[in-house]
Amino acid sequence: MKIDPSNPADLSAQIAGAIRDAIISGGLIVDERLPSEAELAEQFDVSRPTVREALKRLAAQSLIRTQRGATGGAFVNRLSFEAAQPQQITTSTLLLSMNAVSFETACEARYALERACAPLSAARRTPDHLATMRAEIHRQSQPGLTDEAFCASDVAFHRALVDGAGNPVLSYQLAGAVEAMQPLMNMITFTARDRARIIALHTDIADAVEAGDGPTTLSALTALETETQDLAHSVFAARAARS
Amino acid sequence: MKIDPSNPADLSAQIAGAIRDAIISGGLIVDERLPSEAELAEQFDVSRPTVREALKRLAAQSLIRTQRGATGGAFVNRLSFEAAQPQQITTSTLLLSMNAVSFETACEARYALERACAPLSAARRTPDHLATMRAEIHRQSQPGLTDEAFCASDVAFHRALVDGAGNPVLSYQLAGAVEAMQPLMNMITFTARDRARIIALHTDIADAVEAGDGPTTLSALTALETETQDLAHSVFAARAARS
DNA sequence: CGGGTTCTAATTGTCTGGCATTTGAATCGC
DNA sequence: GCGATTCAAATGCCAGACAATTAGAACCCG
Numbered sequence: 431m432k433i434d435p436s437n438p439a440d441l442s443a444q445i446a447g448a449i450r451d452a453i454i455s456g457g458l459i460v461d462e463r464l465p466s467e468a469e470l471a472e473q474f475d476v477s478r479p480t481v482r483e484a485l486k487r488l489a490a491q492s493l494i495r496t497q498r499g500a501t502g503g504a505f506v507n508r509l510s511f512e513a514a515q516p517q518q519i520t521t522s523t524l525l526l527s528m529n530a531v532s533f534e535t536a537c538e539a540r541y542a543l544e545r546a547c548a549p550l551s552a553a554r555r556t557p558d559h560l561a562t563m564r565a566e567i568h569r570q571s572q573p574g575l576t577d578e579a580f581c582a583s584d585v586a587f588h589r590a591l592v593d594g595a596g597n598p599v600l601s602y603q604l605a606g607a608v609e610a611m612q613p614l615m616n617m618i619t620f621t622a623r624d625r626a627r628i629i630a631l632h633t634d635i636a637d638a639v640e641a642g643d644g645p646t647t648l649s650a651l652t653a654l655e656t657e658t659q660d661l662a663h664s665v666f667a668a669r670a671a672r673s
Numbered sequence: 674m675k676i677d678p679s680n681p682a683d684l685s686a687q688i689a690g691a692i693r694d695a696i697i698s699g700g701l702i703v704d705e706r707l708p709s710e711a712e713l714a715e716q717f718d719v720s721r722p723t724v725r726e727a728l729k730r731l732a733a734q735s736l737i738r739t740q741r742g743a744t745g746g747a748f749v750n751r752l753s754f755e756a757a758q759p760q761q762i763t764t765s766t767l768l769l770s771m772n773a774v775s776f777e778t779a780c781e782a783r784y785a786l787e788r789a790c791a792p793l794s795a796a797r798r799t800p801d802h803l804a805t806m807r808a809e810i811h812r813q814s815q816p817g818l819t820d821e822a823f824c825a826s827d828v829a830f831h832r833a834l835v836d837g838a839g840n841p842v843l844s845y846q847l848a849g850a851v852e853a854m855q856p857l858m859n860m861i862t863f864t865a866r867d868r869a870r871i872i873a874l875h876t877d878i879a880d881a882v883e884a885g886d887g888p889t890t891l892s893a894l895t896a897l898e899t900e901t902q903d904l905a906h907s908v909f910a911a912r913a914a915r916s
Numbered sequence: 917c918g919g920g921t922t923c924t925a926a927t928t929g930t931c932t933g934g935c936a937t938t939t940g941a942a943t944c945g946c
Numbered sequence: 947g948c949g950a951t952t953c954a955a956a957t958g959c960c961a962g963a964c965a966a967t968t969a970g971a972a973c974c975c976g
Contacts (some may be wrong), residue, residue, distance in 0.1 A: 479725075480931085483729045486685060498937070504957090506769050525753075531841065540973080542789040575729070578829065597778055607842065683959095709928085721961090
């Protein structure tokens with residue numbers, strides 16, 4: 431692991447990159463302890479604060495964790511799906527909000543990905559997943575629910591559907607796509623009739639999943655996408671006309 | 674933006690979190706300049722190195738960029754899909770390598786997601802995407818290609834397919850799933866006959882995409898998944914028997 | 917008056933040295 | 947032997963300073 435002092439890039443970035451490469455390539459294995467900050471400083475011929483900045487960069491990506499005390503130090507983290515999801519969600523949310531992605535594009539992506547999970551979920555979902563879906567449908571039908579709460583329940587419903595596929599890779603990827611849509615969905619006001627339609631389609635999906643019927647799940651999801659797109663279209667059109 | 678000195682968490686982590694929240698909530702907008710390190714140190718009542726550690730954490734997530742000089746400082750980054758992809762790929766790769774995800778699970782997720790893009794790609798791909806796919810097929814048929822190069826070309830082919838959908842959200846999400854599979858694919862040795870089968874299926878996919886035929890693209894993709902799974906199964910079985 | 921040059925101030929990047937805090941382990945007393 | 951104490955190692959944090967970079971202001975000269 432070497433760095434180039436004449437490189438215009440920050441030393442801390444170079445050091446972080448070197449350590450990251452070592453982790454990715456397998457040179458450093460999970461739970462292995464890195465040299466102490468003082469030792470790293472000597473190895474790379476930089477000061478301790480510079481090493482610390484590099485370690486903070488890695489900590490921000492959950493690649494390492496630090497522990498104080500006698501046997502403390504920096505340790506290579508086992509990157510778990512649970513730990514990676516919040517980061518994934520944050521990044522996805524910011525990507526949508528900062529890049530003027532249209533509702534249409536985001537919605538299309540989300541439903542396309544969900545349809546990828548639907549047949550698997552219909553085949554493998556546990557009773558738990560199904561119970562979560564039913565519970566969220568019930569919550570959505572409560573009167574007096576705010577639009578935000580309705581959207582949050584919608585997200586929970588769809589995440590249960592995705593998790594039902596029993597594939598952690600899919601759950602991880604979809605978490606970003608599904609959660610990132612929430613701020614966009616929150617821009618929509620749902621009338622009672624809109625909610626009733628959505629709840630009916632959710633029920634169709636839950637029924638199809640319960641029956642293990644992949645194709646019906648797919649068509650219900652597609653109907654829900656159409657419904658959502660139409661709803662968003664009319665809401666945005668009305669808003670544009672009013673202003 | 675406030676921090677709690679008695680909080681057991683690192684001050685730099687708290688500060689980074691406070692600034693991150695400000696960015697997510699819209700309190701700080703794209704390209705806005707943050708206060709200088711000295712000013713932030715005063716605001717949060719910490720030292721400059723601590724502020725710097727916080728800023729490095731944010732820089733590691735591409736949330737800010739820094740610039741030296743008179744009008745320099747830290748600026749809120751516009752998180753672009755291009756900038757986010759390498760991070761997404763790194764994380765996905767580590768998730769697979771560190772969590773003993775089976776080839777089967779990863780492969781299933783990848784092809785499920787790809788199938789989500791396939792109909793869209795068949796409908797919208799530009800001549801560029803098609804040309805890339807054909808070029809990669811051609812490369813794959815070159816004799817003397819190493820297994821690594823073959824896999825890399827395979828990834829490029831599939832990324833072109835995904836990008837053909839013309840949906841940046843999908844491309845972003847899929848980049849992680851497709852690229853992360855490469856290390857797993859590299860564990861497989863491809864015989865000439867294996868390659869010929871894969872190339873034939875790639876050609877089927879390219880033909881279907883060129884014809885704008887979504888269903889055929891789907892079935893070709895499914896055939897490719899089956900082929901890949903069978904291949905991996907036999908390779909791993911042979912390896913297990915030998916040892 | 918215009919254009920190029922120099923100067924200056926602001927800001928980040930880095931270093932030195934130090935102290936505080938935490939925490940496991942060794943040591944000592946019983 | 948066992949518990950309490952001490953110790954040492956490591957991270958967390960701070961103060962101050964200097965170097966490097968950069969944009970703009972001031973200045974000089976034709």
